[in-house]
Amino acid sequence: DIQMTQSPSSLSASVGDRVTVTCRSSQTISSSLNWLQQRPGKAPKLLIYGASSLQSGVPSRFSGSGSGTDFTLTISSLQPEDFATYYCQQSYSIPFTFGPGTKVDIK
């Protein structure tokens, strides 16, 4: 199985801050990397697919980059509704695997 790691595991930030979350895969996954947001008690929501493609309806303050084994999710200006847990997930090979998550909370 491909192992996914994320850093940091949690972070505290203020509204308006620029936030960066990194994800690394244990082997190359090309650009088959997705980012999902999960608010407490809610289902995950797809933000970014194919490492850098913004899902329809997702605000443009979210962006993704990377390929191979190293990937980044950036929120350019954190908004109150962005406080949540973010997961990376590889869809390169089965079983699809998720990172452990990065919790973004209010500073």
Next chain:
Amino acid sequence: QVQLQESGPGLVKPSGTLSLTCAVSGVSISSSNWWGWVRQPPGKGLEWIGEVYDGGSTNYNPSLKSRVTMSVDRSRNQFSLKLSSVTAADTAVYYCARTSQFIPFDYWGQGTLVAVSS
């Protein structure tokens, strides 16, 4: 508007079989998509269980493969998950999700909590 809704028992006895259904609306289940299941134990991360295609093809997580069965019911526009020989470790919120031809996991159900307990 594509919508997915999970349903099934919220409590299953140990060694029993967990059975869930995901009703799909807004799109035909026979529309070249993969239909999958993901679970999340309380307070923990996400685990991919597997997926089923309209024609019946399946892909399962090897860690669960011996206990998992997924199928599609075209007449009811829904798909289902069966997980046998459950233990307390299978207690989780179970989500159904769609993977379209180019976009993975683009629609999700709200999730349903299944507890395994006697």
